[in-house]
Amino acid sequence: MNHNPVLIYKKLYSSFGPQHWWPGQTPFEVMVGAILTQNTSWSNVEKAIANLKKKKVLIPEKLCRLPENKLAKLIKPAGYYNIKARRLRNFLNFFMDHYKGNVKKMSKTDTSVLRKELLSVNGIGPETADSILLYALNKPVFVVDAYTKRILLRHGLLPEKSDYGFVQNLFMRELKTDVKLFNEYHALLVKLGKEFCRKGKPKCEVCPLK
DNA sequence: GACCAGGCACATC
DNA sequence: GATGTGCATGGT
Numbered sequence: 001m002n003h004n005p006v007l008i009y010k011k012l013y014s015s016f017g018p019q020h021w022w023p024g025q026t027p028f029e030v031m032v033g034a035i036l037t038q039n040t041s042w043s044n045v046e047k048a049i050a051n052l053k054k055k056k057v058l059i060p061e062k063l064c065r066l067p068e069n070k071l072a073k074l075i076k077p078a079g080y081y082n083i084k085a086r087r088l089r090n091f092l093n094f095f096m097d098h099y100k101g102n103v104k105k106m107s108k109t110d111t112s113v114l115r116k117e118l119l120s121v122n123g124i125g126p127e128t129a130d131s132i133l134l135y136a137l138n139k140p141v142f143v144v145d146a147y148t149k150r151i152l153l154r155h156g157l158l159p160e161k162s163d164y165g166f167v168q169n170l171f172m173r174e175l176k177t178d179v180k181l182f183n184e185y186h187a188l189l190v191k192l193g194k195e196f197c198r199k200g201k202p203k204c205e206v207c208p209l210k
Numbered sequence: 211g212a213c214c215a216g217g218c219a220c221a222t223c
Numbered sequence: 224g225a226t227g228t229g230c231a232t233g234g235t
Contacts, residue, residue, distance in 0.1 A: 038217040044233055045216090079215090079232035087218085125218050145216045161225095190216055200213060200235090 060101030087123025147193025
């Protein structure tokens with residue numbers, strides 16, 4: 001496999017086509033989904049989101065008034081529901097306090113400042129912060145997840161122990177700073193990961209990158 | 211029934 | 224600073 005990130009991207013795109021990410025209807029829904037999907041399959045997150053929608057609480061003004069225990073009950077299918085309810089509350093408090101629950105207002109803040117703010121919220125780590133920045137706020141940051149690392153590792157393109165920033169840098173220094181590109185690239189890596197690079201049963205022999 | 215999934219914080223050494 | 228552990232549901 002060629003290790004040039006641009007060529008890898010072209011290969012993935014020609015194999016899978018556009019992924020139309022993030023699978024959420026509003027920026028706020030994307031933010032909530034980013035927290036709910038922590039170490040969790042998206043199909044489970046969908047059930048939790050559906051519950052929130054059914055109760056018509058998937059808007060900042062409603063969700064921030066929902067008691068933590070009720071919130072936990074609604075997001076139960078997403079797993080880790082007590083912790084995630086707490087994390088959503090933490091994020092909501094931040095979002096309401098700093099930006100009045102207003103996505104546009106949030107969007108006006110400088111990206112690196114915003115990233116630091118997000119990381120200071122208990123329950124939001126680098127991947128969740130970057131997912132929010134890229135997919136909810138259209139900021140050009142590259143999202144690194146478990147699949148990204150595993151794929152690069154299996155192809156021998158990464159030192160065994162590489163932290164989040166190292167991997168992120170790998171992509172961001174080689175690629176044009178472009179929201180659309182970062183969006184599609186991460187989505188394509190997840191697509192590849194799900195189909196060919198699972199932990200238990202990798203299908204390396206038929207991987208399109210091979 | 212075991213293993214995995216689009217992480218993160220916290221304890222302990 | 225590195226390494227280990229808890230959190231939990233639903234699909235394979």
